[in-house]
Amino acid sequence: MTEQIKTDFEKIVKTSAFSEKDVVLKKKYLNRFIESGFPSRKLENWKFSDLNQIIKKNIGELSFYNNDTIPNKVDTSIFVEGLEHNKIIFINGRVEKIDFTYEDQDKIKINDDFKFLDEFSNSNSLLSLNNAFANKCYKITLKKGYSMKKPLVIYHTTNEKIKSRNINLRLEFELEQNSFLRTIDLFKDEAENNFINIFYNFDLKEDAILKNYKIDKVINQNIRYSYNNIEQGKNSVSETFILSSGSNFSKNEINCNLKGEYSSAFINGIFSLNNEQHHEVRTIINHLIENTKSYQLIKSVLGKNSKSVYQGKIFVDTKAQKTDGYQLSKAILLDETSEFNAKPELEIYADDVKCSHGSASGSLDENSIFYLMSRGLNYQQSKELLINGYLLDVVEKITDSEIKNLIKSMIGIRE
Amino acid sequence: MLKINNLNANIEDKSILKDFSLNINPGEVHAIMGPNGSGKSTLSNILSGKKGYEISGEVLFENKNLFELETEERAHKGIFLAFQYPLEIPGVNTNIFLKTSLNAIRKARGEKELDAIEFLKLVKEKAKELKFDEEKLNRQLNVGFSGGEKKKNEILQMSMLSPKLSILDETDSGLDIDALKVVSDGVNTLRNKDNSFLIITHYQRLLDYIKPDFVHVLMNGKIIKSGGPELALELEKKGYENFN
Numbered sequence: 163m164t165e166q167i168k169t170d171f172e173k174i175v176k177t178s179a180f181s182e183k184d185v186v187l188k189k190k191y192l193n194r195f196i197e198s199g200f201p202s203r204k205l206e207n208w209k210f211s212d213l214n215q216i217i218k219k220n221i222g223e224l225s226f227y228n229n230d231t232i233p234n235k236v237d238t239s240i241f242v243e244g245l246e247h248n249k250i251i252f253i254n255g256r257v258e259k260i261d262f263t264y265e266d267q268d269k270i271k272i273n274d275d276f277k278f279l280d281e282f283s284n285s286n287s288l289l290s291l292n293n294a295f296a297n298k299c300y301k302i303t304l305k306k307g308y309s310m311k312k313p314l315v316i317y318h319t320t321n322e323k324i325k326s327r328n329i330n331l332r333l334e335f336e337l338e339q340n341s342f343l344r345t346i347d348l349f350k351d352e353a354e355n356n357f358i359n360i361f362y363n364f365d366l367k368e369d370a371i372l373k374n375y376k377i378d379k380v381i382n383q384n385i386r387y388s389y390n391n392i393e394q395g396k397n398s399v400s401e402t403f404i405l406s407s408g409s410n411f412s413k414n415e416i417n418c419n420l421k422g423e424y425s426s427a428f429i430n431g432i433f434s435l436n437n438e439q440h441h442e443v444r445t446i447i448n449h450l451i452e453n454t455k456s457y458q459l460i461k462s463v464l465g466k467n468s469k470s471v472y473q474g475k476i477f478v479d480t481k482a483q484k485t486d487g488y489q490l491s492k493a494i495l496l497d498e499t500s501e502f503n504a505k506p507e508l509e510i511y512a513d514d515v516k517c518s519h520g521s522a523s524g525s526l527d528e529n530s531i532f533y534l535m536s537r538g539l540n541y542q543q544s545k546e547l548l549i550n551g552y553l554l555d556v557v558e559k560i561t562d563s564e565i566k567n568l569i570k571s572m573i574g575i576r577e
Numbered sequence: 578m579l580k581i582n583n584l585n586a587n588i589e590d591k592s593i594l595k596d597f598s599l600n601i602n603p604g605e606v607h608a609i610m611g612p613n614g615s616g617k618s619t620l621s622n623i624l625s626g627k628k629g630y631e632i633s634g635e636v637l638f639e640n641k642n643l644f645e646l647e648t649e650e651r652a653h654k655g656i657f658l659a660f661q662y663p664l665e666i667p668g669v670n671t672n673i674f675l676k677t678s679l680n681a682i683r684k685a686r687g688e689k690e691l692d693a694i695e696f697l698k699l700v701k702e703k704a705k706e707l708k709f710d711e712e713k714l715n716r717q718l719n720v721g722f723s724g725g726e727k728k729k730n731e732i733l734q735m736s737m738l739s740p741k742l743s744i745l746d747e748t749d750s751g752l753d754i755d756a757l758k759v760v761s762d763g764v765n766t767l768r769n770k771d772n773s774f775l776i777i778t779h780y781q782r783l784l785d786y787i788k789p790d791f792v793h794v795l796m797n798g799k800i801i802k803s804g805g806p807e808l809a810l811e812l813e814k815k816g817y818e819n820f821n
Contacts, residue, residue: 528628533664536625537678537734538652538685547677551668551717576673 163223164196170226170326171294177229178297184276191279191293198287210471210503211442213288213387216411220385221355224327230256230297240317240350245568247346248314250300254321254353255329257298262314269308273301278334282363282391284417289389292361296332304335304370309342313565316345318360320353320384331360337370337398344562347376347388349408354383363391366398368422373401373562378408379572386412396422403560404431405573406441406470413442420447420454420482430559431460433493434573435468435500442471445489449482449515456486461556462493462523463549464500475507478515485515493523494552496545550575578603578773579624579742584634586619586798593619595798597634601742604770608784609777610809611795612817617777618661620795621746624775625658626651638742653685655741659731659748666718671730674718675700679737703736707763724751732763739767744775749783761786781813794820 171192175185203212217224234253241249251259262270278299283289304310320329337343351358364372374390386409392400404414418427431443447456462470476487493502506519526548534544557575560566570576579601586594593616601607611617623630626648636643638654646654666674680690691699704711709729719727728748735743745764749757764774764787776787784792784806792808793800796817802808812820 527664530664530666532625532627532648533660533666534674534678535648536652536658536660537674538649538681538738539677540647540649540681543677543681547669547674548666551666554668 163199166223167192167196167226173227174230174295174297177231180276187276187279188294191290195287195290195294198290201287207444207473210473210505211411211413211440213385213413216440217357217385220383220410221327221357224357226295226326226328228255228297228324228326234258234321234323237319240319242315242346242348242568245564246312248310248312249317250314250333251317251319252331253319254324255297255326255331257300260300264312265310266308269305271303271305273303274298275301279332281334281365286389288359288387289361291328292330292332292359295328295330296361299332299334301334301336304337304341304343306338307340308338310344313344313346313562316347318347318349318351318358320351320356320358322353324353324356327356329356329358331358334363334365335372336365337367337372339367340369341367342371344373344565345375346565347374349378349382349386350380351382351384357385358387360386360388361391362389364400365393366395366400366425368396368398370395370398372399373565375403375560375565375569376414377405377569377572378412379405380408382408383410385410388413389415390417392416392418392427394418394420394422394425394427396424398422398425399428400426401428401561402430403569404429404443405434405569406431406443407434407573409441410438411440413444416443416445418445418447418456419450420456421450423451423453426455428456428559429458430556432553432556432573433460433462433464433470434553435462435470436465438467440469442473444471444473446475447477447487449476449478449485449487451479451482453484454482456488458489459556459559460489460491461553462491462502463553464493464495464497464502466497467499469501469503471503471505473505473507474519475509476517476519478508478510478512478517480511483512483514485512485517487515487517488519490520492521494549495523495525578639579775580635580637582635584623584636585632586616586623587631588629593630593798594623597799599793599800601773601775603741603773605791606768606774606776606787606789607791607793608789608809609775609793609795610779610781610812612779615795616798617795618746621658621744621775621777624651624744625656649681650685652738653682657735657738657740657743659728659735659743659745661746661748661750663719663727663731665720665722667720669718671716671718672697672700672714675714675734675737678734682738700737703733706766707733707736708759709733725753725756728752728760729756732760736763736767741771742773742775743767744777746777747779748776749778749780757783758786781809784809796820
């Protein structure tokens with residue numbers, strides 16, 4: 163891989179308009195990535211999902227070169243109907259369009275500069291890969307007091323014209339004091355067997371509200387990794403909803419730093435998996451100051467040969483008295499070949515806290531199925547009704563009613 | 578309508594029903610009384626198609642072999658079981674469940690499926706008759722319902738689905754006098770020359786409200802005596818232990 167990645171990097175540098183400074187910065191990250199490589203199960207965080215093996219098995223050798231100087235044609239048929247929304251459109255890893263039509267233009271600042279790559283860092287080698295290859299680093303700033311009128315839909319698309327076997331997407335968001343952003347990530351891939359690597363960094367200032375909904379619904383053969391870093395100031399609220407269903411492999415990581423008093427984080431997720439799919443959600447909530455809250459609810463419905471993993475960590479700092487931290491994960495195993503792994507972790511250094519975790523798994527209740535069938539429903543209908551009911555309370559956690567209804571209709575959940 | 582000939586049922590090695598036979602004609606109401614563990618619930622489970630029993634013998638419903646039909650096909654043909662312990666189904670709205678159920682059965686019978694408005698009109702009517710709190714129709718199925726409400730909900734479902742044979746498995750247990758009366762009224766309204774009932778109970782009390790044509794005493798998986806309503810009174814007086 164090392165030769166390929168170096169050659170591809172040089173090729174990109176030649177065809178792009180990167181400044182010398184940019185190239186130096188990106189090269190630094192490239193070398194970091196080459197040094198550590200893809201994460202494998204030797205790392206605790208990756209012990210349930212050995213990405214190195216998964217890529218080898220499903221894709222083989224990766225390639226990294228894309229010609230980002232040529233625009234792609236936007237397929238407008240993918241746009242969500244019945245919902246007025248702003249758009250960011252990614253096609254084959256290229257930012258094709260940023261469109262905030264519905265907003266006051268002086269309240270939103272959009273900058274594009276690789277210096278933002280340094281705004282957050284961690285030891286994750288995938289971040290180095292992302293920094294080395296992301297072809298743009300946009301930073302979107304919502305100015306003080308501004309509530310976005312319409313949600314932002316981020317379209318993640320690929321098509322057959324893609325050259326590389328790896329895509330790196332990067333966005334930075336700053337929510338200034340008392341601002342409000344709703345985003346929906348929609349994944350629609352036509353290209354197969356790519357490793358898609360997405361990093362978002364959200365910086366929420368005092369009283370800011372972020373609602374981020376991720377919808378991976380369309381069946382595709384890609385390996386997807388997505389990382390959200392969320393920094394939270396005083397009184398800020400973040401809500402994350404993940405539907406993890408379409409990709410062959412997917413891992414969503416949410417890292418949330420509750421730095422300001424009275425800040426809170428909500429994470430809710432659904433795994434709905436089948437045939438050989440393997441998905442993971444890993445969350446880290448860092449309660450770093452007094453009076454912060456976090457709530458997590460993750461439910462899985464697992465068909466034949468599928469596997470879901472939930473690793474949820476709640477860290478409570480010595481300073482973080484009066485923390486509330488809750489997490490619950492549940493799974494229905496529809497087949498004896500399906501597998502659910504839960505690893506809850508509580509690391510608590512303060513004494514006045516309320517924290518809990520719970521995990522449960524089982525099969526569909528046969529008595530409930532018998533009850534429904536005795537009322538004339540066939541096995542399939544009964545099963546669907548029970549699963550629908552099982553997942554409904556996760557969807558009901560979505561606080562935005564417009565988006566909640568959209569998501570319900572997208573995933574076929576009804577009240 | 579229902580002919581049971583020499584039905585034997587085992588769970589693992591335990592024999593529960595032994596050469597059980599019973600004949601129910603259209604329009605008849607039969608009551609089966611028996612102590613705990615006599616096989617009453619097993620009988621109702623087997624008639625509605627619950628799995629997990631080893632069965633031999635013959636059960637004909639309208640001259641068709643019942644054992645060749647799946648649980649939902651039996652419901653389509655007009656068999657209804659009011660559960661002793663109705664299940665709580667989280668996340669499933671009672672109205673949506675009722676509509677899905679009713680339309681599945683109507684469809685199987687070759688009748689037109691009801692749209693939302695027709696359905697709501699019907700369900701409201703029935704709920705009113707049974708003094709069933711309409712607001713509960715919008716709640717999750719049986720979740721947080723009291724014992725009495727759950728039983729009333731069973732009778733509501735029964736009256737919505739208008740079955741040919743209704744099996745009431747200890748529907749009276751856990752009901753107060755007022756609820757008992759409402760439930761009995763619900764059953765009596767459905768009684769006609771075509772519909773039959775099999776009422777399973779411990780106590781004679783329910784039979785004051787729903788007059789059976791026949792009473793059978795079930796002990797150790799076998800009917801030991803059959804008679805008219807007077808048999809229930811005799812049983813109540815003597816108790817099961819001294820009945821033999």
